[in-house]
Amino acid sequence: MDVTRRKLLKLAGLGALGLTAGKYAKVFANDAFTETTLSEIGTGKRWAMVVDVRKCLVKEDCRECINACHITHNVPNIGNTKDEIKWIWKEDFENVFSDQENHYLKENLKDKRIPIFCNHCDNPPCVRVCPTQATWKREEDGIVMMDWHRCIGCRYCIVACPYGSRSFNWQDPRPFIDNINSEFPTRSKGVVEKCTFCEKRLAEGKQPACVEACKEKALVFGNLNDQNSEVRKLLKENFSLRRKPGLGTEPEIYYLV
Amino acid sequence: MYDSGKIIIGIIIFIALFTFPTWYLFTSGEAAPMPDLVYPENEDQKECVYSAEYMRASHMDLLNEWRDIVVREGKRTFTTTAGKKFEMSMTNTCLGCHSNKAQFCDQCHNYLEVNPYCWDCHVDPSQLENQ
Amino acid sequence: MLEHALKGTKKYWAWIFSLSVVIVVGVYFYLKQFHFGLGITGLSRDVSWGFYIAQLTFLVGVAASGVMVVLPYYMHDYKQFGKLTILGEFLAIAAVAMCILFVFVDIGQPIRLMNIILYPSPSSILFWDTVVLSGYMLINIVISHVVLDSERKSIPPPKWIKPVIILSIPWAISIHTVTAFLYAGLAARPFWMTAILAPRFLASAFSSGPALLLVLVFVIKKFTSFDPGKEAVQKLALIITYAMAANIFFILMEFFTAFYSSIPEHIHHFQYLYFGLDGHTTLVPWMWASAILGVTALILLFIPKIRKNENYLFIICVAIFVSIWIDKGLGMVVTGFIPNPLGDVVDYWPTIPEAIISLSIWAIGFFLITVFYKIALSVRKEVMT
Known part of the structure; x- marks a missing residue:
């Protein structure tokens, strides 16, 4: 009797395993399918941003772009560096471009803070490491997207990002949002978030919120694949820097200094 | 099956507790x-x-x-x-x-x-x- | 077979009870974390992995080390390890169980954990880690169950189990290699981006794992009539010795590459660990304690007279275990984040809830080990009488 009971349990276990395996095969097939259709509908856009540091530094304590972004996207103001969430923020030039180590840096850049964002890399390491495809690069326009419904909060993408561009919700962010914008969701605790290049505004035909907010016109947004776009013109006429280009991530935020 | 008495009593108690909400509703006659x-x-x-x-x-x-x-x-x-x-x-x-x-x-x-x-x-x- | 775990002495029940208390307290704190979020831990925007993931890394090593008793016995017919193999396999199962729990408590949205399986992502090493760890768990459950069952019935184990056991050997190497790959392939973190990380993980695993096994064996020997035999203990001590030697050698190689090349972003992490960086010295005393314990233990292990004394050997094994636990379970993961990609040094230290949750997962591990070993030893005793 003892043996039959055990056999029964084993059989039940095997059955459960079989059921999961069947489902798994189906999901795998489905997933491969969506991958190909996504790349097929590509329209050949490549969004990028040019930051003209010279114009940005005209007003040093300016926070217009940060405020606009954070209000649009319900980014909470948590008030401590441990738990803080930021989509755009300012850092010392020397830290942003640590690979440009130079004791005799041009005076107008020394100890100056410049805006940084997600670089929307062409070869994003965060996407490579995500175990659930909750973050991925859109083939049609290069935006590195986030799916906050799917993110499990393992924070591997934060670990893999060489730019510190990603933030994690260590707690429910809602109490820390002063004025909730009902047009955009807030996030739940336990998911990662970052700049989305204002993917929603782009779909509505608008420019990113930060670009629109910058009175100095220091932020220029456009399509790199369009020869006549303003970003292409600026890059043609000016010397530009990208953050940590040696890592092969191909950042799509360009800095004019 | 050894200990069959104990097992059967255990199963009965389990079923009773598990179905409590259902038969409570039926006997009390009050639905939400x-x-x-x-x-x-x-x-x-x-x-x-x-x-x-x-x-x-x-x-x-x-x-x-x-x-x-x-x-x-x-x-x-x-x-x-x-x-x-x-x-x-x-x-x-x-x-x-x-x-x-x-x-x-x-x-x-x-x-x-x-x-x-x-x-x-x-x-x-x-x-x-x-x- | 499970009924053997339900009969025991007063001491056995007292031990089981105390573990259960720790587990219950841990569950309470986990529920707090579940409701509030991971902000309850010491983790931050800059140090986003910490104690939990470090325990996972260390314990994958313990799980893999089961191979150090399985390989000599099954591949080289080293009969002396006959009494140890089942203990090694059970230790591996308990360690993998702890690993899975440590991943679980580290996840921000634990309810969605199954997304890893629902949306399989072969480009993610975390996906592969899930695959190899659950596979290793399954293999070891099958092996230990089948082997122990045939022992109970006093019949030779079925023939088909041998290939499964042979498979478990490379599989054990794979779980720790894949765990090293979690770290070693990230351009963002120069501290981990070293090809020697996987070999170093394996070397430290093959000394700390068997050291833990020997400590457990000595404890069991004290409370029961179990005796694996002097020769088996000494052979395992020798394995620990050479694995530890390789481990220390690998660490020194890391030092050479970082300091001789003089690349700042490679030096900074080692400076933070052993000397302090920008006035931050949180881990310095720990790392020196680890280094001193490790080197001293290794020197003592090389002296035959000391190694052959089981009282000394017990203390040496504890020292090795602690030394490697500090290195892997405290320093290794956190230091990858310090300094952060923008050059800032942000310290990390686990909070009390975080420490209690971790302790309770260790308690679950010891609970499993206790129950498994109780079953294994009771079955043996039954067969003998």
């Missing part, structure tokens, strides 16, 4: 009050993206589908079988007509004891106005 939903009143809001029967049973599947299409495929417009176009947005399109979330969504969800986590992130605009 049925939800009383408030529907949109305007004439142009009478027609939903699908029939009421379908929406009642499957709105959660539709929302999940919309969610995936908007977030993962970047498409935002939904065309009904009648050819009407809608933005695939729960807060703008759904709540645009069903503006009373408390009297529409919550009523049924409370009755059925389901807690959709949509509202952890998505904002009910009418609630925001009240604040």
Whole structure:
């Protein structure tokens, strides 16, 4: 009797395993399918941003772009560096471009803070490491997207990002949002978030919120694949820097200094 | 089977406890009050993206589908079988007509004891106005 | 077989009870974390992995080390390890169980954990880690169950189990290699981006794992009539010795590459660990304690007279275990984040809830080990009488 009971349990276990395996095969097939259709509908856009540091530094304590972004996207103001969430923020030039180590840096850049964002890399390491495809690069326009419904909060993408561009919700962010914008969701605790290049505004035909907010016109947004776009013109006429280009991530935020 | 007596008694106790809510309801004869939903009143809001029967049973599947299409495929417009176009947005399109979330969504969800986590992130605009 | 775990002395029940208390307290704190979020831990925007993931890394090593008793016995017919193999396999199962729990408590949205399986992502090493760890768990459950069952019935184990056991050997190497790959392939973190990380993980695993096994064996020997035999203990001590030697050698190689090349972003992490960086010295005393314990233990292990004294050997094994636990379970993961990609040094230290949750997962591990070993030893005793 003892043996039959055990056999029964084993059989039940095997059955459960079989059921999961069947489902798994189906999901795998489905997933491969969506991958190909996504790349097929590509329209050949490549969004990028040019930051003209010279114009940005005209007003040093300016926070217009940060405020606009954070209000649009319900980014909470948590008030401590441990738990803080930021989509755009300012850092010392020397830290942003640590690979440009130079004791005799041009005076107008020394100890100056410049805006940084997600670089929307062409070869994003965060996407490579995500175990659930909750973050991925859109083939049609290069935006590195986030799916906050799917993110499990393992924070591997934060670990893999060489730019510190990603933030994690260590707690429910809602109490820390002063004025909730009902047009955009807030996030739940336990998911990662970052700049989305204002993917929603782009779909509505608008420019990113930060670009629109910058009175100095220091932020220029456009399509790199369009020869006549303003970003292409600026890059043609000016010397530009990208953050940590040696890592092969191909950042799509360009800095004019 | 050894210890059969103990096992059978154990199973009976388990079944009794497990089914407690059901037979308690039958014997006490009191059911929870049925939800009383408030529907949109305007004439142009009478027609939903699908029939009421379908929406009642499957709105959660539709929302999940919309969610995936908007977030993962970047498409935002939904065309009904009648050819009407809608933005695939729960807060703008759904709540645009069903503006009373408390009297529409919550009523049924409370009755059925389901807690959709949509509202952890998505904002009910009418609630925001009240604040 | 499970009924053997339900009969025991007062001491056995007292031990089981105290573990259960720790587990219950841990569950309470986990529920707090579940409701509040991971903000309850010491983790931050800059140090986003910490104690939990470090325990996972260390314990994958313990799990893999089961191979150090399985390989000599099954591949080289080293009969002396006959009494140890089942203990090694059970230790591996308990360690993998702890690993899975440590991943679980580290996840921000634990309810969605199954997304890893629902949306398989072969480009993610975390996906592969899930695959190899659950596979290793399954293999070891099958092996230990089948082997122990045939022992109970006093019949030779079925023939088909041998290939499964042979498979478990490379599989054990794979779980720790894949765990090293979690770290070693990230351009963002120069501290981990070293090809020697996987070999170093394996070397430290093959000394700390068997050291833990020997400590457990000595404890069991004290409370029961179980005796694996002097020769088996000494052979295992020798394995620990050479694995530890390789481990220390690998660490020194890391030092050479970082300091001789003089690349700042490679030096900074080692400076933070052993000397302090920008006035931050949180881990310095720990790392020196680890270094001193490790080197001293290794020197003592090389002296035959000391190694052959089981009282000394017990203390040496504890020292090795602690030394490697500090290195892997405290320093290794956190230092990858310090300094952060923008050059800032942000310290990390686990909070009390975080420490209690971790302790309770260790308690679950010891609970499993106790129950498994109780079953294994009771079955043996039954067969003998």
